[in-house]
Amino acid sequence: MSHGVELRELPTIHGAMAEFDTPEELITACKRAYGAGFRRMDAYAPMPVEGLAEAIGFKRNRVALCVLIAGICGAVGGFGLLEWITVIAYPHNVGGRPLNSWPAYIPITFECMVLLAGLTAMFSMFAMNGLPKPYHPVFNVPAFERASVDRFFLCIESSDPLFRVEDTLEFLRDLGGREVTVVPA
Amino acid sequence: MATTEYLPKQEMPDPGPDQILGPGHDNNTVTERIAGIVYLPLTKAPRKWLIGAFISFVFVNILMGAMWVLFTKGIGIWGVNIPVGWGFAIVNFVWWIGIGHAGTLISAILFLLKQDWRTSMNRFSEAMTLFAVACAGMFPILHLGRPWLAYWLFPYPNSMWLWPQPRSPLEWDVFAVSTYGTISLVFWYTGLVPDLASMRDTAPHLWQRKIYGVLSLGWRGSARHWHRYQKAYLLLAGLATPLVLSVHTIVSFDFAISVIPGWHTTIFPPYFVAGAIYSGFAMVLTLIIPLRSWYNMRDLITMRHIEAAAKLMLGTGLIVAYGYAMEAFFAWYSGDKYESFMYWNRVTGPYAFTYALLILCNILLPQLLWIRKVRLNITLVWILSIIINIGMWLERFEIVVTSLHRDFLPSSWGTYIPTVWDVATYAGTIGFFLFLIFLFVRALPSISIFEVREDMHHAKHLQHAYEEKV
Numbered sequence: 001m002s003h004g005v006e007l008r009e010l011p012t013i014h015g016a017m018a019e020f021d022t023p024e025e026l027i028t029a030c031k032r033a034y035g036a037g038f039r040r041m042d043a044y045a046p047m048p049v050e051g052l053a054e055a056i057g058f059k060r061n062r063v064a065l066c067v068l069i070a071g072i073c074g075a076v077g078g079f080g081l082l083e084w085i086t087v088i089a090y091p092h093n094v095g096g097r098p099l100n101s102w103p104a105y106i107p108i109t110f111e112c113m114v115l116l117a118g119l120t121a122m123f124s125m126f127a128m129n130g131l132p133k134p135y136h137p138v139f140n141v142p143a144f145e146r147a148s149v150d151r152f153f154l155c156i157e158s159s160d161p162l163f164r165v166e167d168t169l170e171f172l173r174d175l176g177g178r179e180v181t182v183v184p185a
Numbered sequence: 186m187a188t189t190e191y192l193p194k195q196e197m198p199d200p201g202p203d204q205i206l207g208p209g210h211d212n213n214t215v216t217e218r219i220a221g222i223v224y225l226p227l228t229k230a231p232r233k234w235l236i237g238a239f240i241s242f243v244f245v246n247i248l249m250g251a252m253w254v255l256f257t258k259g260i261g262i263w264g265v266n267i268p269v270g271w272g273f274a275i276v277n278f279v280w281w282i283g284i285g286h287a288g289t290l291i292s293a294i295l296f297l298l299k300q301d302w303r304t305s306m307n308r309f310s311e312a313m314t315l316f317a318v319a320c321a322g323m324f325p326i327l328h329l330g331r332p333w334l335a336y337w338l339f340p341y342p343n344s345m346w347l348w349p350q351p352r353s354p355l356e357w358d359v360f361a362v363s364t365y366g367t368i369s370l371v372f373w374y375t376g377l378v379p380d381l382a383s384m385r386d387t388a389p390h391l392w393q394r395k396i397y398g399v400l401s402l403g404w405r406g407s408a409r410h411w412h413r414y415q416k417a418y419l420l421l422a423g424l425a426t427p428l429v430l431s432v433h434t435i436v437s438f439d440f441a442i443s444v445i446p447g448w449h450t451t452i453f454p455p456y457f458v459a460g461a462i463y464s465g466f467a468m469v470l471t472l473i474i475p476l477r478s479w480y481n482m483r484d485l486i487t488m489r490h491i492e493a494a495a496k497l498m499l500g501t502g503l504i505v506a507y508g509y510a511m512e513a514f515f516a517w518y519s520g521d522k523y524e525s526f527m528y529w530n531r532v533t534g535p536y537a538f539t540y541a542l543l544i545l546c547n548i549l550l551p552q553l554l555w556i557r558k559v560r561l562n563i564t565l566v567w568i569l570s571i572i573i574n575i576g577m578w579l580e581r582f583e584i585v586v587t588s589l590h591r592d593f594l595p596s597s598w599g600t601y602i603p604t605v606w607d608v609a610t611y612a613g614t615i616g617f618f619l620f621l622i623f624l625f626v627r628a629l630p631s632i633s634i635f636e637v638r639e640d641m642h643h644a645k646h647l648q649h650a651y652e653e654k655v
Binding site: 023030042043044045046047048049052053055056058061063064067071081082085086089090094097101104105107108110111112114115117118119121122124125126128129131132133134135136138139144145146147148149150 | 211212213216340346347348349351352354356357360361364367368371372374375379382383385386387402403404405406407408409410411412413414415416417420421424425427428431435438635636638639642
């Protein structure tokens with residue numbers, strides 16, 4: 001039955017992982033892996049490292065765009081709400097002042113812009129990063145515990161078309177990682 | 186990770202005013218040191234921490250008691266009455282929200298200005314911001330008289346089809362303070378996530394690992410994550426910077442938009458913002474100086490940080506002094522008799538002693554900070570920071586009470602004397618604030634670990650580039 005064959009083809013390993021001591025070693029390794037044609041990989045560091053994302057071919061993200069859109073929505077929404085309250089929903093004559101007294105609405109408009117943009121900055125960043133994520137295969141590697149302390153990791157994922165377990169492990173060993181392991185899925 | 190020792194046995198020396206970090210640190214040691222403060226079992230907590238936490242908890246209970254009496258009897262238990270309808274509640278509201286502003290300044294504005302010394306202080310000051318905003322937010326609600334109807338301040342569809350008045354600065358304040366509180370929380374939590382991941386991976390007990398694991402959302406430090414993270418953090422800093430200026434500007438509008446002599450002035454927004462940052466830095470120093478000695482963190486929070494904060498205090502203090510001078514000048518120059526009477530009454534009237542104390546605390550004594558020896562004397566800086574906290578509270582007392590107590594008609598004149606409940610509520614919020622700070626240093630990393638790692642990485646690169654050049 002073809003069904004059983006398909007099951008066996010499912011990846012049982014997430015990828016191959018190499019451990020490095022310094023961010024410089026990691027960047028060099030990433031550049032070489034990218035140069036060798038690997039695309040589905042990720043680098044892990046305990047702090048932001050300049051040029052690391054670029055080294056694995058990740059150059060642009062959409063956080064800023066989301067924040068811009070949210071900021072515009074916040075400003076328009078905030079201003080619109082106040083206009084609607086004072087002109088349409090609850091027109092109230094206070095000493096003959098105009099109903100549409102827009103300069104008085106600017107502070108709240110600004111606050112609504114910041115509120116929506118700021119919340120979007122956090123939520124869009126987490127959402128695009130796929131967080132919260134209770135389970136991820138990279139944590140199956142015991143040494144990965146130090147990825148949040150002082151170690152640097154490169155993981156070439158099994159979904160990469162060039163991924164062949166033995167060859168990729170050999171390739172990672174050549175990169176000079178101190179420890180090369182298979183990451184179980 | 187070796188977790189047998191949570192705090193270093195020997196006294197860590199201060200590396201002096203030129204270093205932001207003591208010698209011999211690497212990525213692992215900073216993690217151990219900063220997280221170690223949290224991992225320290227409660228039984229081994231410094232005695233001073235226990236005493237401090239206990240005393241502040243007593244004051245939390247005083248706050249609860251004062252609130253209980255307030256809710257059962259109403260705001261008649263306070264000293265406020267006509268003509269002084271705004272008393273301690275508004276004084277304390279402005280004082281607390283001002284204190285919060287230094288946290289945002291340190292974390293957002295100094296981040297945009299690439300001041301690397303901010304790293305050891307930003308997490309702590311952001312926490313201070315959150316707790317100060319919590320204290321500030323309490324006062325207007327307590328002052329409502331019917332605090333259970335506080336949600337009426339927000340525009341929501343209701344059966345009476347009534348809407349708040351968006352032309353009023355008090356309504357602007359609702360939006361400003363609630364946005365400020367929310368964005369401060371977002372900024373703080375976003376900054377915490379990578380450190381929570383470090384704690385998930387290094388905590389000594391499974392239950393701790395579980396709690397930090399949930400809070401860290403499964404952060405794994407991927408390069409893609411960091412890329413988006415840095416962008417989001419930069420944008421949050423960029424948004425928080427105008428936000429912090431807008432919040433205290435709007436707080437000052439509560440006064441400046443009115444027609445009361447002493448309030449109706451255009452200098453209020455900049456002078457309020459400067460005063461906020463002034464008092465905030467004072468509070469940061471008041472808290473961080475004892476903390477760094479209790480937890481042996483002199484090599485993480487160094488004289489470099491203390492001196493920089495002292496300089497910023499001096500600078501913002503001078504802006505505040507300019508504000509006072511302009512108030513006096515315009516009282517005379519405007520030719521407005523109400524304005525000049527108000528000012529004369531402020532300086533020579535029944536509250537003259539508070540004005541004299543204000544000038545002493547906020548203007549005269551802080552000038553000592555011009556002297557480098559004073560800035561490098563930790564005890565003097567600490568005492569000055571407390572004096573400035575008092576001075577900034579007196580400033581708000583001046584603005585609120587002396588402007589109100591002499592109404593336009595002498596028949597409406599009055600005197601404001603705070604009652605024991607005013608004082609209990611105020612002291613209670615100080616206890617509440619300190620109690621939260623005490624809990625915070627035990628539950629979360631009070632220094633941003635990953636940013637210290639980043640700074641060390643940058644410093645290494647600079648050193649490398651320098652050596653190549655030589």
